[in-house]
Amino acid sequence: MNLGILAHVDAGKTSLTERLLHSAGVIDEIGSVDDGNTQTDSLALERRRGITIKSAVVSFALDDATTVNLIDTPGHPDFIAEVERVLSVLDGAVLVVSAVEGVQAQTHILMRTLRRLRIPVLIFVNKVDRAGARPERVLREIAAKLTPAAVPTGRVTAPGTRTATVHPYEPTAPEFTTRLTETLAEHDDEILAAYVDDRTPLPPARLRDALRAQIARAQAHPVYFGSAINGAGVRALVDGVRELLPAATGSADEQVSGTVFKVERGPAGEQIGYVRLFSGTVRVRDVVTFGSAGRTAEGKVTGIAVFDRGTAGRADAVTAGRIGKLWGLGDLRIGDAVGTPPQGTAEQHFAPPTLETVVVPATPADRGPLHLALTRLAEQDPLIDLRQDDVRGEVAVSLYGEVQKEVVQATLAEQFGVEVTFRETTTICVERPTGTGHAYEKDLEPLLGTVGLRVEPAPVGSGNTFRLEVELGSMPYAFFKAVAETVEETLKEGLYGWQVTDCTVTMTHSGYWPRQSHSHAVFDKSMSSTARDFRHLTPLVLMSALQAAGTRVHEPMHRFRIEAPDGPRSGVAPLLTALARLGAVPRDQRQDGTEWTVEGEVPAAHVHALEQRLPGLTSGEGVLETSFSHYAPTRTAPPPARPRTDLDPLDRKEYLLRVARRVR
Structure with a gap:
């Protein structure tokens, strides 16, 4: 079973990992994040800062039949890319929530993504022994903010004290079976009928089977309580992992299919790829294909290490369901498929960086x-x-x-x-075309070739598409390939220097000077087209077409949610005034008792300023959650621009002078 441990920063992921390894007998002494001696935070920087930066894999035996590959992931939102890569290789996850801080910004983002990907999730409410722990309040937050299908598996006495004790519910306890039956009935007609008709308690075994099935479909989420530091409640969580989460599937005899989710360098600078194998078997000295997004390579596996019962030991092969470290595959990249691409692994789950x-x-x-x-x-x-x-x-x-x-x-x-x-x-920022533009160039000194391009806007979120409106046989394929690749590269810097997205580029004209082929002729570049001609000509034509079409700069917007008290020195009015000055647009505001909740959108450029101003506006009691939402047109004139890094095809005269020097 490949199990991810996910949480907001400081919720206790790494401490829980240490406790699980200790309970399984993998380590003799539990490490401390504060002391910098945990198993999974192996980087010196991680130990010094006390945060997880890189995902780490460590294994332990769950029972005689199952080995768990435990993947500890970063919790700080700046390292969400590490979580991004791990999601595609998980069989299940444990989402850790602090009993003190409750549901936080990153918790919400993670759970929303886990549910969308239908990854089975158990929720562990940690730190029930810490001062300020309020597990019942956190349970209500989980139901309101994360999932209504949250089923508590026990209760806590003396929360917030060192004597906090977790009492798991018996399978027949009414406070457990009633909540469980109501949750399961949402997706199980038989349970719903039995519950509605006679309200007779269903057999625990029947409820357990239904719970396991709904967890596998990400429809139900048991909630466990405990403390990773003193071990309270951890045994119940381990039992839940063993009994409720699905183990890895896939046959070792099928076609090889895996995903690279981590790449590191060895002591000699050699590349080492972490691969989750979904099917098939990879052996030492096997030649395997790997790649992604049109890039395919081949390499011979020179070494393998498999995570199994505590360590990653050298092995002759890695089989379906396991995670292995592979040596020998040069130019391996994160996200590469090994063998046949697994279904659904190419999707990006989180927004790209906006800074x-x-x-x-x-x-x-x-x-x-x-x-x-x-x-x-x-x-x-x-x-x-x-x-x-x-x-x-x-x-x-x-x-x-x-x-x-x-x-x-x-x-x-x-x-x-x-x-x-x-x-x-x-x-x-990004640029999007605002209209349609066309440009055409033929045999522009010193370039021999004809290129015509039309630029049109495409639906938001569709990305860029290159199409042909000319016969594929009208010139050599290498020249078409040169145009297509150069279009993709040129769109990285639009009229204002930002990447152009959501546009369709169509090649409308093509032409070339054939290579001399008569008897005893010597190749003469001045009379023959080459791929270089098309690589130099395409940026000039494309930027002219973009100028004719026009582009508009869009800036990243973040959705925000602010919870703030209503008091004599704080309130919603000063907050709304501050939001307006930062260019934020409140979409919803509501009051619940003495607390205000404001939701809306704010430019990503002003999120940091909002974080700094919030404590002063809310007497230090405001809570801010932000996450990327979309790109919106900028409201400044002129729009923000970024310096170009290329030969600048917008400056036609200078561009041709520089190209002429390169061609000659």
Whole structure:
């Protein structure tokens, strides 16, 4: 069973992982996050900061028949990309909620995604022994904010004290069977009929079978209470994992199909890929195919390690259902399919980063090592999108937040010996076409070839599409491929320097000068077209078409939810005034007793400012949840622009001069 441990930061994921490993006999002593000696936080930076940055796998025996590969994931929202990669390999998950802080912003995002992906989930309310723990209130929050199908499996006495005790319900306890029956009846007509007709309690075995089936379909979610620190309630959680969550499926005799969810470098710099195998068997010395998004490669597996009962040990093969570490597959990337692509693994579950910053080396001599180091980091985190500016000799990286920036800075210093600083963080916008535009060029000195392109807007969220309106045989396929690839690359920087999205580009004209082929002729570039001609001509034509179509800059918007008290020194009026100044648009506001809830949308560029102002507006009692919502047209004039990093086809004269130098 491949089990994920997920939570908002500081809810106790890593502590729960330590407790589970200790109870299974894998470790003799429970490590502490504060002391920096846990099993899964192995990076020096993780131990020093006390947070999980990289997902980690550790295994233990659940019983004689089942081994659990436990995947501990980061909880801080800046490292949501790590969670993104793990979701596609899970058989089930434990979502940890703090009994003190309750349902937090990241908790809500994680549960919404887990339910959408139909991943079986058990909920563990941790820290019932901490001061301020209110498990009953948290249970109500779970039902209201996460899932109405939450079924408590026990109760807590003396919560918030060191003597807090968890009392699991007996299978026949009325307070358990009544709530369970009502929840199961939502999706089980037989249980509903039995409950409505005579209200006779159903046999515990029947309820257990129905609960297991609905958990597998992500329709029901048992809630366990406990403390990872002192072990209270953890035994009941382990029993729930063993009895209620589905184990891995797939046959070792079928076609190989797996997913790469983590890539790291070994001591000698060799690539090591973490692969969840859904079917088939991969053996040492097997030649396997891997890749994604039109990129296919082949490599020979030179080594395998399999996670099994505590450690990842060397093995001759990894079989369906297991997680293995594979050596020998060069250029392996996170998200690659190994063998046949598994169904549904290409979908992105969370929003991409909306922030960007330029990384500046402390000394100019470190520019080369910096680029190499950032490339290595991008291997491990594909959402760290590198944007190389050859004109200015700069590299920009995309980020989720300021904490991630600090971690990148520390990682570059500690692992690669490169000291860096950062420019001010900016928001990543996108451009969308506002109309239709067409451009056409033929044999533009010094380029031999004909390219005509039409740009049209496409539905929001559809991405970019390249189409042909000319005969595929009108010129060599290599030239069409050059145009298609260059269109994709050129759309990364639109009229204002942002990536252009949601557009359709159609090739309307094509033409080329055939290669000389008569007897004894010497190839003459000045009279023959090459793929380079089309790679240089396409950006000029495409940007002219974009100018004719026009684009509009869109900025990322975050949905927000603020819970704040209504008091003499705080209230909804000052909050609404502050939101208006930040460009936020409240969509809903309601009062429940002495507490206000305000929901709406705010530009991503102002989220940090809102976080800073909220304590002063709410006497320190306001709670803010934010998550990416959509891109909306900017309201500033002129719209924000980003410096270009290419030859700038918008400057036609200068572009052709630079191209001429390259061609010659």
